[in-house]
Amino acid sequence: QVQLQESGPGLVKPSETLSLTCSVSGASIISYYWSWIRQPAGEGLEWIGRISSSGNTNYNPSLKSRVIMSVDTSKNQFSLKLTSVTAADTAMYYCARLTGGPIYWGQGTLVTVSS
Amino acid sequence: DIQMTQSPSSLSASVGDRVTITCQASQDISNYLNWYQQKPGKAPKLLIYDSFNLEKGVPSRFSGSGSGTDFTFTISSLQPEDIATYYCHQYDSLPFTFGPGTKVDNK
Numbered sequence: 001q002v003q004l005q006e007s008g009p010g011l012v013k014p015s016e017t018l019s020l021t022c023s024v025s026g027a028s029i030i031s032y033y034w035s036w037i038r039q040p041a042g043e044g045l046e047w048i049g050r051i052s053s054s055g056n057t058n059y060n061p062s063l064k065s066r067v068i069m070s071v072d073t074s075k076n077q078f079s080l081k082l083t084s085v086t087a088a089d090t091a092m093y094y095c096a097r098l099t100g101g102p103i104y105w106g107q108g109t110l111v112t113v114s115s
Numbered sequence: 116d117i118q119m120t121q122s123p124s125s126l127s128a129s130v131g132d133r134v135t136i137t138c139q140a141s142q143d144i145s146n147y148l149n150w151y152q153q154k155p156g157k158a159p160k161l162l163i164y165d166s167f168n169l170e171k172g173v174p175s176r177f178s179g180s181g182s183g184t185d186f187t188f189t190i191s192s193l194q195p196e197d198i199a200t201y202y203c204h205q206y207d208s209l210p211f212t213f214g215p216g217t218k219v220d221n222k
Contacts, residue, residue, distance in 0.1 A: 059210075098204075099206050
């Protein structure tokens with residue numbers, strides 16, 4: 001079955017860059033868009049952006065100046081970088097395929113921004 | 116951005132009750148709306164896609180309807196395992212947006 005697995009540091013210092021990778025198994029990332037979504041504790045879901053297997057990106061304007069997404073089709077992975085983080089970026093981060101066919105979500109990874 | 120509102124923000128219901136949640140979009144999104152269930156510490160789980168289609172494996176007590184700007188999600192007979200937060204999600208226009216959620220708990 002299709003599985004998405006987020007990985008990356010669980011603790012990031014303020015002003016530094018948050019880096020996460022989503023590894024996809026059971027399906028090829030080719031020909032789809034892949035999204036990142038985040039959720040602060042006790043709050044709702046915020047779509048961060050998405051990337052296609054060819055590298056086309058769409059970012060949420062609220063985060064666009066700080067977001068960089070990339071894709072590695074050889075590893076069936078895609079990645080998120082969020083620069084200049086603050087405590088407000090502390091959240092559960094999910095990778096997902098939200099459109100274009102069956103929907104899949106990773107289990108999420110908690111990232112805390114703290115010194 | 117398309118703003119999504121949900122009503123109510125929370126509700127208390129008993130097992131067997133009919134539960135209805137509404138979601139309104141700030142502009143026409145056709146039927147590009149999904150409903151998710153989220154339990155604490157878990158990723159959202161898709162229940163309804165394209166406004167009214169039941170995801171495979173999801174019990175038939177869950178249903179959705181609507182198009183344009185107004186949508187409804189219904190649990191026909193609430194079960195204990197349905198205690199969760201429910202979100203609507205529009206994917207008609209970028210940036211994708213989610214409703215603020217409706218928390219369903221036990222009366």
